Amino acid sequence: MRITPPLVAALAAAVLLAGCGREPAAPAEAGVGQRLYGRIAFKPCSLTSPFAADSIAAQCARFAVPENPAQPKGRQVQLNIAWLPATDQADIAADPVFFLAGGPGQAATEVWPTLDAAFREVRKHRHVILVDQRGTGQSNPLICRNAKGDSAVMEDEATSTEAVVKFAADCAAKLQADPRYYTTTDAVRDLDSVRAALGAAQIDVVGGSYGTRVAQQYAARYPQHTRAVVIDGVVPNELVLGSEHARNLDASLALQFEQCRKNPTCRQRFGDDPRAQLRKLMARLKEQPVEVEYRDPTTGELKRDTATAGAVAGLTRMFAYAPQAAALLPLVLNEADQGRYAPLMSLAQLIQGQVSEQIMHGMQLSVICAEDADLLKDDPADADTVMGSDLSTVLVAQCKVWPTGKRPADFHAPFRSQLPTLVLSGEFDPVTPPRYGEQVLKGLPNGRHLVLRGQGHGSFASGCMPKLMGQFLESADAKSLNAKCLDSLGYVPPFVSFNGWEP
Numbered sequence: 001m002r003i004t005p006p007l008v009a010a011l012a013a014a015v016l017l018a019g020c021g022r023e024p025a026a027p028a029e030a031g032v033g034q035r036l037y038g039r040i041a042f043k044p045c046s047l048t049s050p051f052a053a054d055s056i057a058a059q060c061a062r063f064a065v066p067e068n069p070a071q072p073k074g075r076q077v078q079l080n081i082a083w084l085p086a087t088d089q090a091d092i093a094a095d096p097v098f099f100l101a102g103g104p105g106q107a108a109t110e111v112w113p114t115l116d117a118a119f120r121e122v123r124k125h126r127h128v129i130l131v132d133q134r135g136t137g138q139s140n141p142l143i144c145r146n147a148k149g150d151s152a153v154m155e156d157e158a159t160s161t162e163a164v165v166k167f168a169a170d171c172a173a174k175l176q177a178d179p180r181y182y183t184t185t186d187a188v189r190d191l192d193s194v195r196a197a198l199g200a201a202q203i204d205v206v207g208g209s210y211g212t213r214v215a216q217q218y219a220a221r222y223p224q225h226t227r228a229v230v231i232d233g234v235v236p237n238e239l240v241l242g243s244e245h246a247r248n249l250d251a252s253l254a255l256q257f258e259q260c261r262k263n264p265t266c267r268q269r270f271g272d273d274p275r276a277q278l279r280k281l282m283a284r285l286k287e288q289p290v291e292v293e294y295r296d297p298t299t300g301e302l303k304r305d306t307a308t309a310g311a312v313a314g315l316t317r318m319f320a321y322a323p324q325a326a327a328l329l330p331l332v333l334n335e336a337d338q339g340r341y342a343p344l345m346s347l348a349q350l351i352q353g354q355v356s357e358q359i360m361h362g363m364q365l366s367v368i369c370a371e372d373a374d375l376l377k378d379d380p381a382d383a384d385t386v387m388g389s390d391l392s393t394v395l396v397a398q399c400k401v402w403p404t405g406k407r408p409a410d411f412h413a414p415f416r417s418q419l420p421t422l423v424l425s426g427e428f429d430p431v432t433p434p435r436y437g438e439q440v441l442k443g444l445p446n447g448r449h450l451v452l453r454g455q456g457h458g459s460f461a462s463g464c465m466p467k468l469m470g471q472f473l474e475s476a477d478a479k480s481l482n483a484k485c486l487d488s489l490g491y492v493p494p495f496v497s498f499n500g501w502e503p
Contacts, residue, residue, distance in 0.1 A: 035059055037127070038199035042083050047130075052113035058130075059083040060109075063197060065134075065190050067181050075178075079190060080138035082109045084116075084128040095202045095227045096127040097473065098191060100218075102209030102233070102458075104184075104241075104367040105359040107137025118461035121470025126204070131194055133214070135182040135363030142182060142362025144171035151357050153394065161397050168398035171362055180405035182366035188218045195225055202227040204473055208458055209233045209432065210241075210367075216415040216440075223417060228476045230469060232424040233432040233457050236439045237415050240375040241368055242392050245431060246385040252320050252430035252456075253278075253329075253386065260330045260494045269496050270330045278316065278386065281337045282309040294342040297350040305349070307341040313386050315348040320430035321457040323492040331495045343498075369399035371407045416443035420476040422469070423447055426455030426462075448478035454491040463489045 034041045042059035061083070064076040086092045099115075101108040108130035119128060132139040144167065146152040154167045172179055191214075195203050204227050207215035212231035219226040235241070257274040260266040271277060286309040293304050312333070319325040319332075328347075336344045368376075376396055382389040421444045425434035437449045450468075452459045459465055464485035472478055 037083055039197045040081065040194075042081075045082065047082060047109050047113050049110055049113040052116075054113065056084070056113050056116050058109075059085065063194055065193055067134075067140075067178060069181075069186070069189060077134045077140050077177075077190075079134065079194065080107070080109060080132040081194060082112070082130040084112075084123060084130070086123055086125055086127050087120075088124045091125055092127065093125050094200065095204055096129050096198065096200055097122055097204045097206055098129050098131065098195070098218075100191075100205060100207035100211030100214045101133065101136070102207075102211050103136070103359055103364060104133075104210045105136055105361065105364040106210075107132040107139070107141075107358070107360075109137050110358055115460055118466045119469070121466050122206075122473055124470070126473065129194065129198070129203075131191060133187045133363070134190060135177070135179075135366060136360050140177055141360045142175055142177060142179060142366060144168070144361045151359065151361065153361050161393075164394055165397050165401050168365065169401040172402055175362060177362075179362060179366045179403045180370070182363050183370045183405045183407065184214055184217055184367055185408060185411070186405070187214060188221060191218055192222050192225060195222075201225065204228045204230070206230040206469075207232070208460065210235060212432075213237065217411075219417055219419055219421075220415060223419060226419055228473060229417075229419055229421040230424070230472065231421065231440070232459050233429060234423055234425065234436045234440050235432055236436050238412050238439075239436065240412075241372045242376055242395055243372075243379070245391055246382040246387040246389065247379075248433055249317055249320060249387055249430045250275075250385045251433065252428050253316070255428050256320065256323070256326045257330065259327075259491055263494055263496075265496045266330060266494045270334045274330045274333060277337050278312070278333050281333060282312050282386070285309040285312060290341060292341040292345045294345040294349075297346045303349075305345055307336070307345055310390075311348045312336065312344065313388075315344060316386055317430065319347075320428070323428060323454055323456050326428070326456065327492045327494045329494075331497065365395075365398055365402045366405065368395055369402045370405040371411060373399035373404075375412075414443050415440055418446055419444075420472075420478055421447035422472045422478045422481075423449040424459045424465070425449065425451045426457060426459050427451055427453050428455065429457045431457050446478065448481065450483055450486065452486060453489045455489065 034043050040061050040063055042061040045058050045060035046055040047058050048055045061081045063079045063081055065079060066072045067075045067077050099108055101111045109132050112130055135142040143151050146155045154164045202225055205215040205218050213235045215229055215231050216237055219229050260270060260274055285307060289306045289308045291304060292307045296303050319329050332343050373396055376392050378389050378392060423437045423441055425437040434451045441447050441449045452462050455462050468481055468483060472481055
């Protein structure tokens with residue numbers, strides 16, 4: 001097996017009734033500088049993200065839960081929790097919104113600053129609660145670091161299965177944690193412990209990407225405490241994580257490259273078949289990687305590194321997540337194909353550096369090893385894709401040495417519920433395509449699936465979606481939503497030069 005370092009970025013990418021009574025919700029004061037919400041005392045804090053310009057004012061707290069539920073007096077996990085109070089203090093609903101982050105391996109408090117604006121309608125009448133899932137953020141993060149001290153999936157120079165496996169085994173041995181107890185099921189139990197401590201009879205669960213798995217598992221196991229569900233970029237319970245990533249990416253690229261083919265200038269400049277150009281570029285770099293001089297996009301420092309087929313695959317995958325970034329792909333890939341690799345290397349470094357520090361690979365392994373790895377099989381159909389089969393190969397290999405927990409027997413059963421549920425998909429989503437949303441909707445008689453035209457992975461902030469999400473959480477009636485405003489969403493034109501698109 002040849003493993004390319006930029007696979008780190010690819011693996012790292014590697015993403016929420018009944019009648020709601022309102023109650024006066026101003027929490028009681030709990031001592032100097034603290035506010036009580038239920039039994040939990042919070043104090044002021046700020047949430048920040050390298051992907052957001054502004055910090056978000058919040059209330060933060062720690063909440064202890066046993067690492068091993070069978071040993072309640074054993075080692076404790078101090079969950080990091082943030083509370084964003086509703087903005088209309090005179091009219092606050094009884095049911096707070098619990099936002100569930102993706103990954104697996106992302107922390108809710110770290111991703112929130114990029115999403116806060118999308119929840120402005122929701123926040124008018126509802127508190128929002130962010131719980132860093134155990135193993136992420138500041139909740140005893142299961143981070144694996146390479147020799148440089150960076151968050152990583154493997155050492156940069158790892159090129160063999162043995163090296164990848166050793167990296168995982170060494171990481172597990174260094175953790176101050178028992179990785180067997182950092183699964184989705186453990187996280188769902190934590191969420192309900194927090195709910196109970198807040199004194200909320202019901203909550204609304206809003207999840208993105210992997211967070212949709214958490215949302216479905218919570219709603220299925222605690223339906224009496226769930227009022228409504230919003231899931232964006234849906235992972236069906238039946239899906240084995242990692243099993244279809246490669247083919248989903250290629251299908252998304254075909255749709256996104258078609259936008260270039262439809263644009264006369266783009267087609268004239270980059271040709272009829274950007275996918276064929278990508279395939280040719282990767283084949284050439286696989287045969288002979290190229291030393292490249294480029295500017296570090298964050299420091300401006302001149303650097304040298306090696307452009308590899310893996311770097312191209314990682315960049316392509318990450319750019320496919322968002323249509324605004326994907327619009328750059330034909331241009332950047334064409335530049336590289338012409339021997340000008342500097343733009344590609346700068347962008348690849350920018351993405352890898354920012355994403356890898358937000359994904360806890362140890363937590364990712366705890367989830368996937370317990371819930372998916374034994375069901376993950378190589379598929380010959382992945383062979384000719386941009387990502388190939390490296391993803392599943394690395395995960396299966398590392399799971400053989402990772403301390404592995406258990407999943408409930410019905411973990412992969414389809415989500416079937418009477419709960420009001422809003423299902424969102426992006427038309428071009430390279431990870432969780434719209435067919436996944438259709439699949440989940442079959443078990444939801446009170447659900448509705450909205451497919452957002454031209455959007456990628458994650459649609460909370462697209463167009464009028466913030467308004468619709470606020471309306472849904474007010475009414476808990478997905479079918480009555482007037483979603484005509486989404487018709488105004490369009491396609492992002494491809495860049496034909498570094499000055500942008502034409503005209």
